[in-house]
Amino acid sequence: MSPTTVALAELIAALGGDLLGGSDIRIARIAPLDEADGVSISFLANPRYQAQLGTTRAACVIVAPALAEAASARGAAIVTPDPYLYFARLTQWWAARARPAAVAGVHPSAVVSPDATLGPGVEVGPLAVIEAGAVIGEGARIGAHCIVERGAAVGAWTRLAPRVVLGHGCRIGARGIVHSGVVIGADGFGFAPSKDGYVKIEQLGAVTIGDDVEIGANTCIDRGALGDTVIQDGVKLDNLIQIAHNVQIGRHTAMAGCAAVAGSTRIGANCTIGGAANIIGHLTLVDGVHISAATTVTRSIHEPGVYSGPYPFEENSSWQKNAATLRQLHTLRERVRALEKK
Amino acid sequence: MSPTTVALAELIAALGGDLLGGSDIRIARIAPLDEADGVSISFLANPRYQAQLGTTRAACVIVAPALAEAASARGAAIVTPDPYLYFARLTQWWAARARPAAVAGVHPSAVVSPDATLGPGVEVGPLAVIEAGAVIGEGARIGAHCIVERGAAVGAWTRLAPRVVLGHGCRIGARGIVHSGVVIGADGFGFAPSKDGYVKIEQLGAVTIGDDVEIGANTCIDRGALGDTVIQDGVKLDNLIQIAHNVQIGRHTAMAGCAAVAGSTRIGANCTIGGAANIIGHLTLVDGVHISAATTVTRSIHEPGVYSGPYPFEENSSWQKNAATLRQLHTLRERVRALEKK
Amino acid sequence: MSPTTVALAELIAALGGDLLGGSDIRIARIAPLDEADGVSISFLANPRYQAQLGTTRAACVIVAPALAEAASARGAAIVTPDPYLYFARLTQWWAARARPAAVAGVHPSAVVSPDATLGPGVEVGPLAVIEAGAVIGEGARIGAHCIVERGAAVGAWTRLAPRVVLGHGCRIGARGIVHSGVVIGADGFGFAPSKDGYVKIEQLGAVTIGDDVEIGANTCIDRGALGDTVIQDGVKLDNLIQIAHNVQIGRHTAMAGCAAVAGSTRIGANCTIGGAANIIGHLTLVDGVHISAATTVTRSIHEPGVYSGPYPFEENSSWQKNAATLRQLHTLRERVRALEKK
Missing domain, CATH: 1.20.5 (Single alpha-helices involved in coiled-coils or other helix-helix interfaces)
Structure with a gap:
């Protein structure tokens, strides 16, 4: 993935950490301990895997202080209090080296309203559509085939991957990442029964998304019926998730793929929702609730903790x-x- | 959402109902009773919430005749037999005021075959594709990035939100709403096993959708293998729903988000299917069946009623x-x- | 669907089989036994339905040798060892007659990098985007609104339906079919917790897809965190499926709609995964495992067989x-x- 190899010394200069040995060793890739080769850097985050230190072929291993001696006995090591976090930052630095630089400006094939406002350094990809009244913050990247509807707002440095819809009046904050196929601001599902069938309740709210939010491919977040659907700062949503109208999700809550939250439910901060879990409407989950994969939540949860409900297969x-x-x-x-x- | 405020008298002129008090009161928004302020109109549909009449700050409340006295004692009231239905019609009237007028005509960036037929007043958005033989009815709106394939048909006044695929030969009736990311007419999932792996069964049918149907974001409706997949009039489908080949869904049936129906299953009229429920293939559900959220239906249902099956989480x-x-x-x-x- | 009728003799010339009677009978459509009319060809694959031979109005029925006599007693018959496989091949031949010929060349509205490589006979649809370094094999068809990102590769004769995203560096082999809305190569869901919230783990791998793979509408296959996510030859995925980072799926495994596989799980060859089933992360399923619809798999499976887990609804x-x-x-x-x- 990287254009060239990198010396460990460069890496330390960028990311910090204590390097034991081999500052001129050159690294070509990042790999798990059991797949690493002589030009790989690896990491040991879970002490359970300590035995792999003896067998890995990695040129350098990122470890916690307690393992500094064991790691450096076998080759180069980077010592840091939280090896997994260091690994995360390393992947970011690595990806930034390989990623093409943003090309500020609007691709000639894009359709941008003269009444849209684009901040400095904004990149608008091929065939994207930006409607009147939309506001795109500094350094934001709008991918190919995206649609930013009238009055919508994209915060600074946020990246919309190709083919994202941000509906009219919806807002996402700074430094967000939205993957392909995401639909933000489709109508919530609301109808009044009548003798002639269902009568549509127009969805008059919007979607408000905070800073540092990531949203996975083909996930849907509906606009509110009257007030807004709200996704707070730091929330991470995986792929193919359904967030219904007027849901509220608290700060730093993470939801895995195919989860679904029905209308008006409020989820607290620092929760985790497992894959394919679903939560019915009009419930409240307090902060610090962890829902196992494939669990159906049918009642409000008033105490932090782990809650489960998949049927045991056999x-x-x-x-x-x-x-x-x-x-x-x-x-x-x-x-x-x-x-x-x- | 609205361009300006509106006097209650205007609202009554448009929607009917008996106004008690305050015809010159001006309304700025629609809000639930507990979030309403002095420029809000609200509604009381469920007698359970009657106590909120005493605490709401709404300028006007829509109520049923039985509550006319209680409501008008505290401020303006609109009296109507079905307050929820009145509220639905109010949202429609409200949204129509705020929505940009359709701009009849084809955006210059759209790619429209000379062999497509567009009715009067049709709007085709930026970068949409309309293939040969497609027929678009009067007043229909085709959003940006939509694809209407060869021989497909869109009924009068139907709106495709940006980025909808309507596959070749598929048809949707009048007054429908299709949200972003919907795929109508992808191939159904059919293969014959052979010693060299699966051999594709080409899907030779199409999708036929009636009038007044709404389809949520990223929902998929596959084309039939031989005959058509059929969605009857007035059906409402939420987001991320899977409708497999040759499924039939009866009039005025509603399905919530992430539901899934496997091949050739027939669902009757006036059913409701809860979110994340799924129904296996080749079953029949009669009219008036209600499936709870997250229920797996593995047998045909011959009697109307409520059926449930989520595992009780704990x-x-x-x-x-x-x-x-x-x-x-x-x-x-x-x-x-x-x-x-x- | 077909432009004209076809004589049984033509059909036999193309597909083989022994024709009993009526080589000049002309066929207008393919239909199930119970819906066939006098210009239909039908098939009898399951001996359970043998009674329908007595009532069908089909002009010709495809049968196994054991039923040759019974079938030909009532009209024309095609005798072949595997009637269902013959039917599958018939649908392919039928669809090929009706399908518009590929129009080799790049639509003028497409945005194709001069640094992309297009093989002979490639068709690129309207408004598609092909980035630098992408390689498109001979005879491949790239639908309208598709995006093939930098360095991605599409094998010979593979068809991307309109609106597919193939992410940077991802590869799909020959003769594949990818339906609308599919996202291949969005970031896997990986974060390191920190005191300031989640820190993104950049996903440095890609997606590698073999030959003869079909992928249903709006399905997502995430790129690997370090190594690749791998889909082997002959795999068939239905709609709205979630394949997380670093999953591996073995040859000729088929998954029905709305299934989900969490990160790093390995599924063997010749497995079937039922609709709405989900499999948690870091598991191994051996070859020949069959998972029922709506089952949650929470442990590795070391023996071939059928495994189930939907809650019994009632x-x-x-x-x-x-x-x-x-x-x-x-x-x-x-x-x-x-x-x-x-």
Whole structure:
């Protein structure tokens, strides 16, 4: 991925850390301990994998102080209090070297309203559409085929990957990343029944997204019915997630792929929602709630903690017997009760 | 959202209802009772919330006749038999005031085949593609980046939001709304096994969608294998829904986000399918069936009613114990049987 | 769908099989036995439906040798060892007749880098974007609004439907089909926690996809964190599927709609994953594993077989009683144990 190799000394100069040995060793790639070769840098974040220190072929390993001696006995080492965080910063530095520089300016094929406002250094990709009243902050990058509708706002240094829709009046803050296929600000799902079928409730709110938010591919965040749908600072959403109208998600909450949150539910800060989990509407989850993958949340959660609910899968013939019994579970309890009375 | 405020008298002139008091009061927004301020109009649809009449700051409240006295005692009121339906119509009227007028005509950046047929008043947005043989009805709006493939048809006054794909030969009726990212008419998932791997079954049908249908963002409706996939009049589909080939959905059925229906299943009219529910293939659900969120339907349903199946989530340590026991449930029943025999 | 009718003799000339009777019969469509009319060809693949031979109005039926006599007694028949496979090939031949010929060349509205490499016979649709360093193989078709990013590669004869994103450095092999809305190569979901919130782990890998792979509408396949996400030859993915970073899927495995696979999980060859099933991260499933629809896989599977886990749905009031009891299941087992001790 990188254009050339890099000396460990350069890396330390950029990212800090204590280098033990080999400042002129050159690194060509980042790799896990068990896949590393002699031009790889690797990291050891989980002490459980300490045994891999003895077998890895990595040229350099990033470790915590407690493992400095063990790591440097076998080759170069970078010592840092949080090796995983150091690794994250290393990937950022690495990617920045390989990424093409932003080309400030509007691609000639883009359709940009003269009534849109573009900050300094903004890049607008091929065939993007930016409507009247949209405001694009300094250094933001609008990918090919994106649509920023009327009155929408993109914060400074935020990147929209190719093919993102940011609906009219919706706002995303600074330093965000929005992946391809995301739809922000489609109508929430609201209808009044009538004798002639459903009558649409026009969705008059918008979507407000804070700073440092990342949103995965093909995820949808609907606009609010009256007020706004709100995603606070630092929230991370994976792919194919559904956020319904008027949902609120607190700071630094992360949700894995295919999760879904129904209308008007409020999720606190610092929560994690597992993949394919879903949360029904009009609930409240306090801060620090962790929902396991594939769990359906049907009640508000008032205490931090871990909550789970996937059905335990098993070999099919066994599942069939247990599932059949499950349909009689209440009766079974009655039978136990009757036995106890005897 | 609205360009200016509006007098209650104007609103009554447009939407009907009996106004008690304050015809010259001006309204700036629509809000729920508990968020309303002195320039808000609100509504009380559920008698459970009647207490909020005493605390809301709304300038005007829409109520049913039974609450006319209580509502007008505290300020202006609009009396109407179905306040929720009135609210829905109010949002439509409100949104129409704020929405930019359709700009009939084809944006110069769009790629429209000379062999496509566009009705009067059609608007085609920037960079849209309309292929040969496509037919676009009167007053329809085709958003930016939409693709209407060869031989597809869009009914009168239907709106495709930006970035919708309507596949070749597929049809949607009048007054529909299709949100961004929707894919109508991708191939259904059909393969014949062979010793060299799967052999594709070309999907020779199309998708037929009735009038007054709304389809949420990033939802997919596959074309039929031989006959068509059919969505009848008045159906409402939320975001990220999967409708497989040859599914049929009856009139006025509504499905919430992330629901999925496998191939050839037929769902009746006036059903509701909860979010993240899924229905396996080749089933029949009669009219008036209501499926709870996150339920997996594995058998046909021959009686109207409410059907449910989410696993009851709980605090993780408790879930672990119960889930482990669940794998022994059949054995547990045998043990109860043995005890009963004694 | 077909431009004209076709004589059975033509069909046999193209596809083989033994024709019994009626070589000059002309066919206008392919239809299931129970929907066929006098100009339809149909097939009987499942002996269970043999009774339909007596009632179908099809002009010709494709059957296995054992049914040759019964089928030809009622009209024309094509005899072939595997009628379903013959049907699949027939649909391909039929669709090829109706499909517009590829128009080699680049649509004038497409934005193609001069540093991209296009093989002979490549078709690039309207408003597509192909970046520098991309390589498009012979006869490949790139649909309208597709984006092939820098350094990505599309194999010979592969077709990207309109509006597909193939991310930088990602590769798909020959003869693939990718449906609209697919995003290949968005960032995997990786973050290191820090006291200031999540720190992004840049995703430095790519996606490698083999030959003869089909990918359904709006499906997402994320790029790997360090190494690549790998989809092997002959894999078939339905719509709205989530494949997380560094997942590996073996040859000829098929996954139905809305399935999801979390990071670093390895799925073997010749597996089937049912619709809405999900598999958590860092697991291994061996070859020949079949997962039922709506099953959550939480442990590695070391033996081929069928595994299941959907919660058995039922009428709501019954579900409520059973679900409430389920929360006490562990206690119920303790009570049975106590009874047994007496």
